[in-house]
Amino acid sequence: MDLDQLPAKARQLRRDIIEMVYRARSGHPGGALGMADFMTVLWYRHLRHDPANPRWEDRDRFILSNGHTCPILYAILADRGYFDRELLWTFRRLGSPVQGHPSVRSDLPGIEYSGGSLGNGLSYALGTALAARVTGRNYRVYCSVSDGDCQEGQTWEAAMAAAHHAVDNLTAVVDYNRCQIDGPSDQVMSLGDLPAKWRAFGWHVLDVDGHDYQALDEAFRAAAAHRGAPSVIVARTVIGKGVSYMEGDYRWHHGFPDEERYRQALAELAEAPA
Amino acid sequence: MPSLEMRSLREAYGRALAECGAQDPRIVALTADLGDSTRVAEFGRRFPDRYFNFGVAEANLMGVAAGMAMNGLKPFVSTFAVFAAGKPWEQIRQTIAYQRAPVRIVATHAGLTVGEDGASHQMLEDINNMRVLPGMAVVVPADAVEADRVTRWAASYDEGPVYVRLSRANFPTILDEDYRFTFGRARVLRDGGDITLMACGLMVSVCLQAADLLAADGIAAQVVNVSTIKPIDRETIAGCAARTGRVITVEEHQICGGLGSAVCEVLAETCPVPVRRIGVDDQWGQSGEAMALVAHYRLTPERVAAEARSLLAGG
Numbered sequence: 001m002d003l004d005q006l007p008a009k010a011r012q013l014r015r016d017i018i019e020m021v022y023r024a025r026s027g028h029p030g031g032a033l034g035m036a037d038f039m040t041v042l043w044y045r046h047l048r049h050d051p052a053n054p055r056w057e058d059r060d061r062f063i064l065s066n067g068h069t070c071p072i073l074y075a076i077l078a079d080r081g082y083f084d085r086e087l088l089w090t091f092r093r094l095g096s097p098v099q100g101h102p103s104v105r106s107d108l109p110g111i112e113y114s115g116g117s118l119g120n121g122l123s124y125a126l127g128t129a130l131a132a133r134v135t136g137r138n139y140r141v142y143c144s145v146s147d148g149d150c151q152e153g154q155t156w157e158a159a160m161a162a163a164h165h166a167v168d169n170l171t172a173v174v175d176y177n178r179c180q181i182d183g184p185s186d187q188v189m190s191l192g193d194l195p196a197k198w199r200a201f202g203w204h205v206l207d208v209d210g211h212d213y214q215a216l217d218e219a220f221r222a223a224a225a226h227r228g229a230p231s232v233i234v235a236r237t238v239i240g241k242g243v244s245y246m247e248g249d250y251r252w253h254h255g256f257p258d259e260e261r262y263r264q265a266l267a268e269l270a271e272a273p274a
Numbered sequence: 275m276p277s278l279e280m281r282s283l284r285e286a287y288g289r290a291l292a293e294c295g296a297q298d299p300r301i302v303a304l305t306a307d308l309g310d311s312t313r314v315a316e317f318g319r320r321f322p323d324r325y326f327n328f329g330v331a332e333a334n335l336m337g338v339a340a341g342m343a344m345n346g347l348k349p350f351v352s353t354f355a356v357f358a359a360g361k362p363w364e365q366i367r368q369t370i371a372y373q374r375a376p377v378r379i380v381a382t383h384a385g386l387t388v389g390e391d392g393a394s395h396q397m398l399e400d401i402n403n404m405r406v407l408p409g410m411a412v413v414v415p416a417d418a419v420e421a422d423r424v425t426r427w428a429a430s431y432d433e434g435p436v437y438v439r440l441s442r443a444n445f446p447t448i449l450d451e452d453y454r455f456t457f458g459r460a461r462v463l464r465d466g467g468d469i470t471l472m473a474c475g476l477m478v479s480v481c482l483q484a485a486d487l488l489a490a491d492g493i494a495a496q497v498v499n500v501s502t503i504k505p506i507d508r509e510t511i512a513g514c515a516a517r518t519g520r521v522i523t524v525e526e527h528q529i530c531g532g533l534g535s536a537v538c539e540v541l542a543e544t545c546p547v548p549v550r551r552i553g554v555d556d557q558w559g560q561s562g563e564a565m566a567l568v569a570h571y572r573l574t575p576e577r578v579a580a581e582a583r584s585l586l587a588g589g
Contacts, residue, residue, distance in 0.1 A: 103372075104373050104374075105372070113373075114369070114372055117364065119333075120364075122337075123333065123336070123337025123365070124338070124340055124341040124369055126338050126341060127337060127339060127345070127349075128341035128342070129341075130326065130342060131347050133323075134300075134302060134323065134324055134342075134347055135300075137346075154334055154337070154365070157331035160329075161328050161331065165326070
């Protein structure tokens with residue numbers, strides 16, 4: 001997809017996120033909305049995959065460590081044709097494969113990892129990336145992590161190991177919105193200079209505006225080209241991006257809009273006039 | 275006849291793993307700075323491209339193993355039992371068990387016989403911790419022969435994750451070289467109609483010795499090797515209880531949550547009989563020489579025989 005087509009696609013995905021969370025009366029819209037731009041760039045311009053063949057051995061893998069933001073992943077998978085779009089509206093309902101946090105047990109095509117417990121995903125992504133080395137395959141592994149993931153020690157165990165083993169087919173993306181459940185992360189548990197931390201752990205760091213398509217596109221390209229070290233894109237995002245009453249408000253980490261707020265969100269995210 | 279020779283279970287594991295690795299290029303070995311102690315380093319020397327050390331970071335170790343298992347490899351992960359089934363329990367739950375990732379967690383240094391390192395290293399809760407996880411198989415080899423057979427079985431078991439409990443200390447060899455391991459089956463090693471002794475690991479040989487002591491008093495004890503704790507062999511366990519009417523369980527583990535508890539669960543539902551659980555009774559370990567510790571915590575043939583006599587006397 002061309003760069004100039006991405007904004008419209010991202011708007012559509014944002015509408016899907018609002019719809020899913022509203023209908024489920026449950027879910028985590030803030031992070032999902034904030035991630036929509038870099039996820040669109042990744043999934044529509046960089047990730048090598050085939051919706052008709054979800055288990056294609058050489059596919060690039062996407063690991064959502066911050067599994068609670070799954071509405072954006074589900075919306076993308078449905079849009080790309082991994083499963084019937086109608087399944088999105090069963091999000092979080094008993095018996096639905098569209099579980100509240102992604103589950104490989106649900107057999108939903110396109111789900112690589114059962115995320116939800118922060119801190120665990122980067123290790124899983126590292127193992128996935130190392131497997132390519134042993135099986136002789138040539139795929140890239142992308143792993144999305146949140147501020148909360150970066151507070152978990154295990155994320156840094158994985159970071160240390162990825163650098164030690166020079167796993168350059170691994171690209172992490174931080175949804176760096178500086179928010180978490182109990183408040184701004186600077187108040188709850190400051191991550192300090194996060195890009196510097198990744199750099200200190202031996203990673204190639206790309207620090208970008210998480211809503212600038214050009215910068216994101218270039219970052220994904222540079223990450224894939226980098227040799228000898230894993231790469232991390234620190235994407236500076238705004239939680240709830242695209243919905244005025246959610247933007248920048250940590251309280252929209254989770255929760256669903258009432259009918260009035262739902263209609264307002266959809267209006268704000270409506271297709272831009274041609 | 276079993277040799278009763280004192281042999282290392284982890285040596286048997288390391289050797290068998292290397293042989294399996296030669297046959298199957300999908301097998302990889304992972305450790306957290308304990309490659310030599312767990313004997314997976316032998317695999318590493320032969321197959322350096324399939325051997326990964328992650329340093330002292332067990333949470334990451336388990337997550338990596340899961341990623342490998344779900345993407346075409348057969349990972350064997352080894353560290354000490356306390357660092358395998360203790361520290362990264364949540365990672366095992368979320369990333370391995372919940373995802374049904376076929377990871378082979380082969381933990382050494384379980385139980386009191388870790389010895390001088392003391393309580394922080396003497397894992398007495400691992401059977402408990404692992405068997406409660408849905409889909410997690412739990413196997414406790416009784417000696418080096420069984421450790422070898424279990425390793426080879428695990429190499430082709432792809433149904434889900436498995437936890438294998440090994441020791442630091444050498445155990446008496448109680449199984450013949452022609453022994454064949456059957457996953458999910460408890461094995462009656464010695465028959466007898468008066469009382470059933472069910473055990474796992476080192477305690478199987480302790481029970482065989484206890485049976486000899488009891489035989490001198492005219493008491494015929496049945497000895498059962500319950501090497502698969504999960505899925506537990508309900509049929510054999512209930513059948514033994516029906517035969518003798520009295521059961522003693524023996525394990526190098528807390529009596530809460532391990533083999534004894536598993537047997538009680540089965541018998542309460544299938545064949546309620548008096549059961550005495552022998553093991554570590556809600557205590558911590560401590561430093562000492564391995565066999566001195568076993569004696570100190572009273573996990574001896576004499577203790578087992580005394581409990582058997584007491585149970586038979588209606589005590």
